Amino acid sequence: MFPERIQIKLFITEEINLADLVSVFHGWIQQNELDGLVLDVADYRHVPNGPGLLLMGHEGDYALDLADGRPGVTYKHKRDWPAGADTVAARLGVALARVRRAAELLKRDTGINVDPARLEIRIADRLAVPNTAESFEAIQQIVLNDPQDVFGPISAVRNVAGDDPRNALTIEVEIAPVPV
Amino acid sequence: MTITTWKDQLQTAIEPSLAEEIDLFENQLELKKQGKLTDQVFGETRLRRGAYGQRYDNGQRHDGIESRTLPFPSDGLTKGAETVWDAPGMQRIKIPYGGLNPEQLEAMAQLAEEYSDNILHITTRQDIQLHFIHLEDTPDLMRRLGAVGITTREACGNSVRNICGCPLAGVCRTEAFDITPYADAMTWFLMGHDDVQDFGRKFKIAFSGCADEACGLVRFHDLGYVAKTEIVDGEIKRFFDVYVGGGLGTVPHQAKVLAEMVPEAEILPQAQAVSRVFARLGEKKNRNRARLKFLVAKLGLEEFQRLVEEERKILPHDDRWTSFLQDVPEQTEVALKPPTFLNGAPLPEGFNDWYATNVYHQRQEGYTTITIKLPLGDISSDQAYALADIAREYVGESLRATVEQNLVLRWVSEKDLPAVFSALDRWGLADPGAEKVTDITSCPGTDTCKLGIASSRGLSAELRDRLIEKNGSLDPAIQDLKVKVSGCFNSCGQHHVADIGFFGNSRRRENRAVPHFQVVLGGKWKDNGGAYGLAIGAVPSRNIPAVFDTITETYAADRTAEETFHDWIGRYGKKEVRTLIQPFMDVPSYAEKPEYFSDWGDPREFTMSDMGIGECAGEIVSLFEIEVARAEGEAFDALIDLDEGRFVEAEAGAYKAMILAARALIRNQYIDIGDDPDRIVAEFKSRFFDTKLFFDRFAKGKFGRYLFSRHAEAPEKIDEEVARRRIEEANLFIEAAHACDAKIAAEAGSGGIPNLLA
Structure with a gap:
């Protein structure tokens, strides 16, 4: 079980207007703000609950994604993992760092916040990680026992892909509030 | 393991x-x-x-x-x-x-x-x-x-592409018979066949169940089949009228009848014979003249027919020619559910609008085919899973993609329509207005296509949003219009057969590129793409919605009862339509309206073929723009001549327009060129063609050769088709002249070729 394609989504609970973000995304390309080689903007605002607005890249894609009617910032790594990303935990860490960077930029440029209390991991790699109870258990253990503690204090992990084998394994992680 | x-x-x-x-x-x-x-x-x-x-x-x-x-x-x-x-x-x-x-x-x-x-x-x-x-x-x-029975083999390249067929085949009320098994047999017979491996260009085939509707769009395919039946010895026998040499692309050609009433058992060997003739005699070196339509035009239809017949006689027998006929069923699909009818049960909100436009009553009573209208032809993975579930629950196997970039579900038992509507609606798949004015066809354009000049999807999305907003108040005549958009002259969006078509191009203002669309009017979707529209004028992309409103509102107000848009354009006249759009053709200055210098959905400053215009090189006195306007005027006059049946004058005017556009380019470098066509052509060749400055990145020297070919030899016989084609060529030549001028300006700005008037 060693997935190539890992996506992490940070949810947005406030109103967003994707039309306003087209220029923002182009600006991120112009200013080389994101990790990885980012190529172009793909606009799917017209597709209900679809992939939204994407920044297509070589190693991975960033998006303001509308899937499931739950908007969020996503990063999906696809290929050419950086050196050292040779465990699933390390790969989750890379993906999380990149999506958090996108979320920071979003906050900086638009004021939009992501929900710090939850995130979603989607492993769109049905060969390495089919949507089975065994896969969920394995990924859950990796998330819960991550030595780098990249997610912070986890309060719950659950499979949100159901038991439909055609779905990609999708896990929602709840993060406990950090005491101030 | x-x-x-x-x-x-x-x-x-x-x-x-x-x-x-x-x-x-x-x-x-x-x-x-x-x-x-x-x-x-x-x-x-x-x-x-x-x-x-x-x-x-x-x-x-x-x-x-x-x-x-x-x-x-x-x-x-x-x-x-x-x-x-x-x-x-x-x-x-x-x-x-x-x-x-x-x-x-x-x-x-x-x-x-x-x-x-x-x-x-x-x-x-x-x-x-x-x-x-x-x-x-x-x-x-x-x-x-x-693993699920799909191949990508020969989906691109110089090969037999996907074979198109009417999405209503087998359920249609007007078809002669179901073309599905024939399209299927042709697909597998020709795929990988030895005789289709040596084509100079792609080869497109389509099947239609009748001549009158649009579904198969047979008349713009290399090879097209229209189903016919005839009673022979008291039995209904199946035949096809076979069309050959059609195509859209830069200069569209209407297919011609290769043979009428070809027996069903003959279509595969005949297609094989056509393939052999095309492979043997079709152009191989110049890809811009390599489609079958050029071979048919070059040989003449009669000679092409003779060659195909000769080839057919010497083909070695192949059992596959007819073996599929044993399995041709009366009906290709079996319904999952018994036929029923709407029974007066309460209907969900939005159902009636959807029912009015997206539901087709099959010839099999109690069954319907419903169209899932996909904006810009896109469906997400999540929607596709949901649709697969809906198909399994209500119809079983039967989905089809359409040439209008939608999907259809066939064999929906009528009583299930409210439930199917609700299920689709949950996934955003129950948008009403299928195949109506809001259902705009668009090629990928600059979003992903290497050849795209302007944003066809951006424009389509903008038009669609505006039309949906006022759909309730739109005149019914406008609601029925077909709108199709291509990102360039290559016509992947099929703009030639739309009521209102657009194709992307570019103009220059203040040494900056401005996205434009040519407005193409008068095409005919019915009759399998029965007539091609012609370009009326190039309008800045930002003004296209206003142009659309002006034309459609004038149509709605001026049309006589039941007059189609195609007929109205013929009556109202292109000259008058040009007058309608003229106020929208100017580009404001960058300082005044910078948005004109970017495209719909893309805030980047517009560039041609992604080539940078470079930093400001100072204001260029554009003699070209003044001169090329004469060429455009001449081309438009040729269009009017064509409309009014003066084909000789139209052809000559189109040729003159090319000469004037070439002269416009030359005058920017050599002001005393004069008016002698021989001299203009010679100078154009040495300065712009031989240097490849006039070359399109992908079409290469194709547009320049339009001028050389016509200059070298005037046609002996000029009919409507010849004149129409010359006008298309002239318009493309003028577009290429604009692109060439922009390229020269960009290179001058970056220290390249000097512009003598800069």
Whole structure:
């Protein structure tokens, strides 16, 4: 079980207007703000609950994604993992760092916040990680026992892909509030 | 054993010969990486497997500030001429006659999710395309398609492309008979056939169940079939009228009748004979003259018919010509549910609007075909899974993609319509207005296509949003219009057969490129694409919505009862329509309205073919713009002559327009060129053609040759078709002159070729 394609989504609970973000995304390309080689903007605002607005890249894609009617910032790594990303935990860490960077930029440029209390991991790699109870258990253990503690204090992990084998394994992680 | 590859996983699921082909393709990828295949050979190999190039795959992209090199890690490795190995590409997936089942839809949804951008894009030829695919993912992608009975073989390249067919075949109320088994037999007979491997260009085939509707669009295909029946000896026998040599592209050609009433048993050998003649005599060197339409035009229809008949006589017999006929059923599909009728049960909100436009009553009583209207032809993976579930629950196997970039569900029992509507609505798939004015067809344009000049999808989305907003108040005559948009002159959006079509081009103002669209009016969707519209004038992209409103409102107000848009254009006159759009043709200054210098949906400053205009080189006195306006005026007058039946004058005017456009370019460098056509052509050739300045990046010298060919020899006989074609050529020549002028200006700005008037 060693997935190539890992996506992490940070949810947005406030109103967003994707039309306003087209220029923002182009600006991120112009200013080389994101990790990885980012190529172009793909606009799917017209597709209900679809992939939204994407920044297509070589190693991975960033998006303001509308899937499931739950908007969020996503990063999906696809290929050419950086050196050292040779465990699933390390790969989750890379993906999380990149999506958090996108979320920071979003906050900086638009004021939009992501929900710090939850995130979603989607492993769109049905060969390495089919949507089975065994896969969920394995990924859950990796998330819960991550030595780098990249997610912070986890309060719950659950499979949100159901038991439909055609779905990609999708896990929602709840993060406990950090005491101030 | 642990499964580690899709190849292992699907070993027994793929038909062995297909598995072998994919293995071979994967080996070719490896050989290319090792430098053992040339770009040319590998490029065609990959295209024949449907793995296409995509915008920016030359490793250059203008980001709105400057053109930058995209630092792909490929290290010089290419997958074709000027095509970087690591640059994402498009995978075209052949869906013969658009027919697919839920399992296949799900497989493609998974592929879109894993390898692409979560979107399945339906094309105007009933294919499905996935974008942003890495070449090295394609063998596995093909295996996973192969496991559900889909091949990408010969989806692109110089081969027989996806065979189109009416999506209502078998359920249509006006068809002669169901063309599905014939389209299916033709697909598998020609795929990989020895006689279709040596074409100079692509070859497109379509089937239609009748002559009057549009569904198969037979009249703009290389080879087209219209179903007919006749009673012979008291029995109903099946035949086809066979059309040949049609095509859209830059200069559209209407197909001609190759043979009428061809018996069903003859269509495969006849197609094989046509293929042999095309392979043997078709142009191979100049790809711009290599489609079958040029061969038919060159030989003349009669000679082409004779050659096909001769070839047919000497073909070695093949059992496959007729073996499929034993299995041709009366009906290709079986309904999942018994026929029923709407029974007065309460209807969900929105149902009536949807029912009025998206539901077709099949000839089988109690059944309907419903159209799922997909904006810009896009469906997400999640929607595709949901649709597969809905199909399984209500119809079983029966889905088809349409040439209007939608999907249809066939054999829906009428009583189930409210439930199907509600199920679709939950997934955003119950948009009303299928095949109406809000259902705009668009090619990918500058979003992903290397050839795109302007944003066809951006414009289509903008028009669509505006029309939906006022759909309730639109005149019914406007609601029925067909609107189709292409990003360039190549007509993938099928703008020629729309009531109102647009194709992308560019103009220059203040040394900046401005996205424009040519307005194409008077096409005919019915009668299998029965007439082609002509360009009326180029309008800045930002003004297209206003032009659309002006034309459609004038039509609604001026039309006589039942007058179609096509007929109205004929009556109202292109000259008057040109007067309508004239106020919208000017470009305001950059300081006044900078938005005119970017395209719909793309805030970057517009560039032509992603070529930078460069930093401000000072204001250029554009003699060209003044001079080329004369050429445009001449071309438009030719159009009026054509409309009014003065074909000789129209042809001559179009030729003169090309001379004037060439002169406009020359005058920017050599002001005393004079008016002698011989001298103008000679100077144009040496200054712009031989230097390749006039060359389009992809069409190369095609447009220049229009002038040389006409200048060298005036046609002996001039009829409507000749005149119409010359006008198309003149318009394209003028477009190329604009592009050439922009290129020269850009190079002058970057210290390249000097502009003597700068």
